[in-house]
Each structure stands twice: as structure tokens, then as C-alpha cells.
Amino acid sequence: MKAKKRVVTSGKERPVEKPKRRPTTRTIRSALVGPKPAKGSRPGPPQVAAPAVVPPVAALGGPALVPPPAGPRARRPGELDPAAVDLRADLGRGLVLANPVLVASGTFGYGVEYADVVDIGRLGAICCKGTTLNPRLGNPPPRVTETPAGMLNSIGLQNPGVDAVLERYAPLWAGWSTPVLVNVAGESIEEYVGVVRRLEGVPGVAGIELNISCPNVGKGGLQFAIDAEAAAAVTRAVRRVTELPLIVKLSPNVADVRPIATAIAAAGADALSAINTLSGMALRPDRTGPFLGNTYGGLSGPAIKPVALRIVYEVTQVVDIPVIAIGGITGLDDVLDFLAVGAVAVQVGTAIFADPGLPVRLVDELRRQCAVDGHGSYRPLIGTALPRRPGAPSARGAEYRP
Amino acid sequence: MTMRLVDAELLESREILPGQFLQHYHAPALATAARAGQFVHVRTGDWSGLVLRRPFTINTVDRATGVLSIHFREVGRGTAWMSRLRAGEQLSMLGPLGQGFQLDPRSRHVLLVAGGLGVADVRMLADEALADGRQVVLLYGCRAASEVYPSSLLPDEVEYLVATEDGSVGHHGLVTDLVTDYEAWADQAFACGPLPMLAALARLAAGRKARLGVATLGRKRGGGRPAVIGSPAARRKAFLQVALEQHMGCAVGACLGCAVWGVAGPQRVCREGPVFAADEIDWEATVGGATGKR
Numbered sequence: 006m007k008a009k010k011r012v013v014t015s016g017k018e019r020p021v022e023k024p025k026r027r028p029t030t031r032t033i034r035s036a037l038v039g040p041k042p043a044k045g046s047r048p049g050p051p052q053v054a055a056p057a058v059v060p061p062v063a064a065l066g067g068p069a070l071v072p073p074p075a076g077p078r079a080r081r082p083g084e085l086d087p088a089a090v091d092l093r094a095d096l097g098r099g100l101v102l103a104n105p106v107l108v109a110s111g112t113f114g115y116g117v118e119y120a121d122v123v124d125i126g127r128l129g130a131i132c133c134k135g136t137t138l139n140p141r142l143g144n145p146p147p148r149v150t151e152t153p154a155g156m157l158n159s160i161g162l163q164n165p166g167v168d169a170v171l172e173r174y175a176p177l178w179a180g181w182s183t184p185v186l187v188n189v190a191g192e193s194i195e196e197y198v199g200v201v202r203r204l205e206g207v208p209g210v211a212g213i214e215l216n217i218s219c220p221n222v223g224k225g226g227l228q229f230a231i232d233a234e235a236a237a238a239v240t241r242a243v244r245r246v247t248e249l250p251l252i253v254k255l256s257p258n259v260a261d262v263r264p265i266a267t268a269i270a271a272a273g274a275d276a277l278s279a280i281n282t283l284s285g286m287a288l289r290p291d292r293t294g295p296f297l298g299n300t301y302g303g304l305s306g307p308a309i310k311p312v313a314l315r316i317v318y319e320v321t322q323v324v325d326i327p328v329i330a331i332g333g334i335t336g337l338d339d340v341l342d343f344l345a346v347g348a349v350a351v352q353v354g355t356a357i358f359a360d361p362g363l364p365v366r367l368v369d370e371l372r373r374q375c376a377v378d379g380h381g382s383y384r385p386l387i388g389t390a391l392p393r394r395p396g397a398p399s400a401r402g403a404e405y406r407p
Numbered sequence: 408m409t410m411r412l413v414d415a416e417l418l419e420s421r422e423i424l425p426g427q428f429l430q431h432y433h434a435p436a437l438a439t440a441a442r443a444g445q446f447v448h449v450r451t452g453d454w455s456g457l458v459l460r461r462p463f464t465i466n467t468v469d470r471a472t473g474v475l476s477i478h479f480r481e482v483g484r485g486t487a488w489m490s491r492l493r494a495g496e497q498l499s500m501l502g503p504l505g506q507g508f509q510l511d512p513r514s515r516h517v518l519l520v521a522g523g524l525g526v527a528d529v530r531m532l533a534d535e536a537l538a539d540g541r542q543v544v545l546l547y548g549c550r551a552a553s554e555v556y557p558s559s560l561l562p563d564e565v566e567y568l569v570a571t572e573d574g575s576v577g578h579h580g581l582v583t584d585l586v587t588d589y590e591a592w593a594d595q596a597f598a599c600g601p602l603p604m605l606a607a608l609a610r611l612a613a614g615r616k617a618r619l620g621v622a623t624l625g626r627k628r629g630g631g632r633p634a635v636i637g638s639p640a641a642r643r644k645a646f647l648q649v650a651l652e653q654h655m656g657c658a659v660g661a662c663l664g665c666a667v668w669g670v671a672g673p674q675r676v677c678r679e680g681p682v683f684a685a686d687e688i689d690w691e692a693t694v695g696g697a698t699g700k701r
Contacts, residue, residue: 111662112657112662114657118660119657122412143673146653146665146668146673146693147653148663149655151457151485155458156458156459156656158662158664160662160664355458358458358460358658359450361659
């Protein structure tokens with residue numbers, strides 16, 4: 006017994022003499038939080054306070070070295086305290102997210118559906134379900150099916166219309182620390198403008214994500230997203246009526262996304278998000294016809310990550326505005342990949358269905374990764390895989406495009 | 408109702424019929440909260456290829472031991488993976504989800520109608536109904552004798568009738584043929600099975616009042632206001648409640664992927680359902696658009 010006691014109190018900074026016996030809880034607590042109170046001091050609560058306050062990181066460049074102790078395991082030299090890593094993501098026009106992990110539109114409803122199992126307050130931002138001017142019933146069922154490493158969906162923009170969305174959810178959003186970006190869809194420029202006008206100035210609406218992968222009824226059903234002119238026109242029209250941060254979501258179903266991305270950026274978008282789903286289809290098990298009620302659906306999930314990576318890689322080289330990457334993110338490696346090709350932030354989508362806790366976990370993992378690498382911010386991870394000189398055009402024939 | 412995300416440990420897995428498995432999981436948080444007709448959303452292990460969870464109706468619960476069972480047929484890669492699970496392995500479950508069956512406190516005679524694997528959906532309701540001292544009849548239909556749900560898995564008090572399409576056991580024909588014998592006896596009916604079967608039952612239920620002149624339960628002087636469509640009260644008053652199945656994405660109401668056509672617009676099977684009053688569903692559109700199961 007004596008030997009045991011000696012081992013416990015062997016630390017040099019510890020008082021040689023063991024203080025009088027105290028309630029167990031207090032002993033444990035003081036051992037965790039900091040050094041034991043000085044000899045002779047009263048065993049009261051005061052000393053407990055100091056919960057390892059970490060000095061803020063000095064600006065961008067200088068990785069502030071934080072003294073090691075207080076963590077569960079000792080850090081290697083050069084390693085930082087994860088809590089000190091700056092994960093703030095600036096998407097322009099004053100929209101600064103606490104971290105660069107968002108949840109993608111259509112996979113998180115209006116933010117309330119997963120509230121029981123996800124800590125909403127720790128997400129970078131929430132992109133709500135696509136919202137249109139008038140209520141929409143959506144496409145005939147079935148609307149979703151699993152495909153190899155992915156899923157197809159054709160919801161058809163079912164939503165109660167912008168007025169109902171704002172009435173039901175905006176008051177809730179206004180009380181959240183996490184910004185909510187309203188995903189806006191429409192079939193004509195007037196419809197987009199109509200929705201955005203209603204969002205302007207509503208408390209709880211932090212920004213707009215424009216879904217331009219919708220058929221333009223005025224142009225024979227051609228999608229806005231596949232035509233640089235139409236995409237720029239809708240962006241410009243929306244820009245004129247709103248001061249909210251404006252993110253435009255790119256479609257991958259185009260021959261070359263770069264002219265479209267540059268046109269949208271020139272038209273006044275604050276940021277781009279890429280990519281929307283890839284057009285695809287599935288058959289009934291008995292092969293008597295298409296499986297989905299709408300015949301075609303949008304493919305998402307890990308299956309599309311390489312496509313998303315390629316498009317983000319191309320876009321970040323031709324625009325100066327921030328790009329948010331979307332497409333098949335299921336782990337930290339995917340996040341790091343997208344950052345490496347120049348994305349400033351990422352959206353997690355389909356993976357939430359299997360693993361609702363993933364987005365929040367990615368924030369923690371990214372923070373830890375930065376700390377281990379000795380980065381005071383995640384920004385050094387951005388663009389590491391981009392070529393030195395920007396924008397090698399496809400005319401050089403250096404790339405393969407089927 | 409709070410949903411939970413838990414890791415459930417497989418205690419026992421049995422192949423009760425060819426290709427059909429009954430698995431018992433230790434999931435106290437879910438077992439205590441679950442009601443008959445609710446479901447769990449299960450994540451299979453092979454995440455790289457299978458990106459969606461699978462919904463399974465809760466087959467039975469034992470609240471004392473915290474055990475929950477599910478009954479499923481091996482139809483694809485996900486269920487194949489699950490059928491190979493060993494006792495002691497864990498599975499991530501999200502639940503309990505959806506609206507369960509609504510038993511009217513005043514109903515004494517409960518009719519359950521199940522087609523094939525649909526018995527998994529109404530199985531727990533038999534326990535709930537018997538616990539309150541009701542009489543329960545289960546009508547079960549399938550293709551042949553080899554697929555008949557074993558009566559040993561049912562409580563003794565349940566009166567169990569079988570119909571097979573090939574006549575190898577029980578009534579030769581469809582399970583819906585048996586319903587006419589019981590529709591006057593029953594206070595409430597609950598069904599799960601293939602959509603054509605449910606649509607046929609819905610037709611029967613719609614014409615029941617006129618045919619039999621049966622008084623609805625709880626009709627007081629003057630009748631009172633009709634309950635809001637889709638509300639628990641309206642579902643309790645409806646003679647027939649059905650549990651629907653649909654391919655699902657999130658199962659919490661976020662993705663709108665599992666919609667079916669209702670008379671009042673699209674209904675999410677995961678949130679408004681999976682149990683609906685039969686008169687809430689637009690059967691023509693629902694059966695017309697239906698396809699095979701996952």
C-alpha cells in the first residue's frame with residue numbers, strides 16, 4: 006500500500022505531502038483540469054475554473070504554438086491544439102461559416118428532420134430543400150433507388166412553396182447559430198426572381214443557393230445550367246434583386262463547365278457550388294420499363310466523386326470566387342481531395358442517409374488533421390493539387406474527355 | 408417520439424422460411440420506445456457499395472429484455488449481407504421511425520390481414536391487441552404451403568387462417584377472399600402486403616358500411632366534427648389501416664424520396680406513414696406506379 010502511494014505522488018511538481026482526504030469527485034476533477042492546489046490552500050472550488058483556454062491563432066500564417074499539456078495524449082513537436090485550428094470558411098459578401106462542412110440541399114430537409122440525432126449547431130451551414138415560388142407536388146413515385154456506390158433520385162422539387170417554407174421554418178432558422186442557405190429553383194427567370202425577392206431581408210435566411218439545373222420552360226425546357234448565357238442571365242437577374250450571399254450550383258451534365266462557371270462568376274455570383282447530380286436511369290427488376298416514376302433521376306453518392314473532383318479542379322482554375330465542392334463525400338480523405346483541387350468548402354449529401362453523424366464528425370477530423378500537420382488553419386490544404394500556372398485549356402489536348 | 412441512432416447487437420438469427428430470416432437484436436432504447444407498425448432504418452456494413460440504409464418494420468419487441476426483432480426476405484445485396492451476420496456482431500439502427508398502427512381503445516375484435524412478408528408488419532400489433540384483451544384474427548396469404556408463416560411464431564390466442572394461391576394448404580385462392588367472413592365481426596382491420604392486395608382490401612373497406620350497415624365505433628349524439636385527414640384520430644376511426652412499403656432514402660422525412668400518392672397529395676411513407684388509413688391513399692395512382700421491391 007505504501008509503495009502504491011509513493012508512485013501516485015511521484016511527480017516533481019506535485020506536493021510531497023498528500024493533502025487531507027477529500028471527496029473522491031473533487032480529487033478527480035482537480036487532477037483532470039489542472040495542477041493540484043498549492044499546499045495549505047483551502048480545498049474549495051476556485052482553482053478548478055481554468056478550462057485550458059487556448060490563445061487564438063495569430064492571423065493566418067503564423068501557426069501559433071500552444072504548449073502541449075492538458076490534452077488526453079501528449080502532442081508531438083509542431084503539432085497544434087485542435088481547438089485552436091481556424092476552420093472559418095469565407096464564402097464572400099460577409100458569409101463566414103464556422104467550418105467548411107455543409108449539408109447538401111435535398112438531403113437534410115429544412116434542418117429539423119435530423120435534429121434528434123445530429124448536433125445542428127456544429128455544421129458549417131445547411132442548404133435547405135429546393136424551394137420554388139409555388140407549391141410543387143413532385144414527381145410520381147418511386148423516386149429513389151440504390152445503384153452501385155450511389156443512388157438515383159427524382160423527387161421533382163416537391164416543396165410547399167417559398168411562402169410556406171418561410172412561415173414554417175424561417176423563425177426556427179433565425180434562432181440557430183448555423184446559417185441556413187435557401188436553395189432556390191424555378192422554371193423561368195421571373196420565378197427565380199420572385200422567390201429571391203421574398204427571401205430578401207427575412208431573418209434566418211443567411212444566403213441563397215441557386216439550383217439552375219431546372220428546365221427553362223421559356224426556352225423549350227433547356228436547362229439553365231447547360232447554357233452559359235442562360236446561366237448568366239438568371240444569375241444577373243437574381244443578383245439585381247438581392248443583397249444576400251449568392252451561391253450558384255453547377256450541373257455536371259455539360260460538355261465543358263468552364264465557360265459556364267466564368268459567365269456565372271462575371272454575372273455577380275459570390276460563390277459556386279459543384280456539382281449537382283448526374284443524369285441517369287435505372288430499370289425495374291423485371292426490365293419492363295424504367296424504375297423511377299419520372300424515368301430519369303439524378304445520380305449521387307461515392308460513384309460520382311471522380312466526376313465532381315474533375316469539375317471542381319476545372320472550375321477553381323478559371324474563377325476567382327470560392328467554390329464549394331459536392332459529390333460523393335464519405336470521409337475525410339474526400340474532403341481533403343476537394344480542398345486540394347481548390348474548393349474552399351464541401352457539402353455532404355447522400356452519405357448523410359447512411360451516416361447522419363458524418364458531417365459533424367468530418368469537422369472534428371479536419372480539425373484534428375490540421376492540428377497534426379501543424380496548420381493553424383485549414384487554408385494551407387486548399388489548392389495543393391492545382392497546377393502552378395492557372396488554367397491549362399483543354400485545347401492543349403493534355404486531358405482525356407470521352 | 409424521439410428517434411435514436413444506436414448500435415444493436417445481433418443475438419440470434421434464424422431462417423424461418425426459405426430465404427426469410429428472423430433476427431433478434433439487443434437495442435433497449437428502441438425496444439422500449441417502439442410501437443407496432445413503426446420501423447428501423449438499418450445500415451449494412453458494406454458502405455462503399457451500398458449507400459443507403461434499409462428500412463425494416465419492427466417485428467416484435469421484448470421491453471423487459473430490450474430485444475427487438477426484424478423479419479426480412481433476402482432480396483438483394485443488403486439483405487444478403489444481413490443474413491450472413493453472426494450473433495455478437497453489431498448493426499447501426501436508426502429508429503423507431505414513422506407512425507404506428509392506431510388501435511381504438513374501444514375495439515374488441517381486431518382483424519389482421521397479411522400477404523407474404525407483410526406479416527412482419529402486423530405481427531407486433533397482435534401482441535399489442537392481445538395485451539389489452541382483444542380478440543385477434545390473422546388472415547395470411549401466400550403462394551404455396553412452403554411459404555406459410557409458422558404458427559409457432561404467433562401467440563396462442565391468435566386465430567390464424569391461411570390462404571394459398573396454389574391451394575396446397577388452407578383456402579385455395581387469395582387472402583382477400585377470407586375477409587368477407589370477418590368484416591362484420593371486426594371492429595378494426597389492419598393490413599400489409601402487396602399493393603394489389605391492399606387496394607382490394609381498401610375497396611372492400613370502402614363499401615363495408617353500405618353492405619353491412621355496421622355502426623362506426625364511438626358515434627355519439629350528433630357525430631361531432633370529422634377528424635383531420637391523416638390524424639391519429641381519423642386513422643382510429645377508419646375501419647382499415649394499411650402499412651405501406653416504399654424505397655427510402657433518409658427515412659426521417661428530409662429527402663421526400665419515399666412518397667406515395669395520397670388523396671391529399673404526396674405522402675411520405677417514412678413520416679406520415681408507413682401506416683395510413685386506407686381512405687388516405689390514392690390507390691389507382693399508387694398501384695399503377697408500383698414496381699418490384701428492393
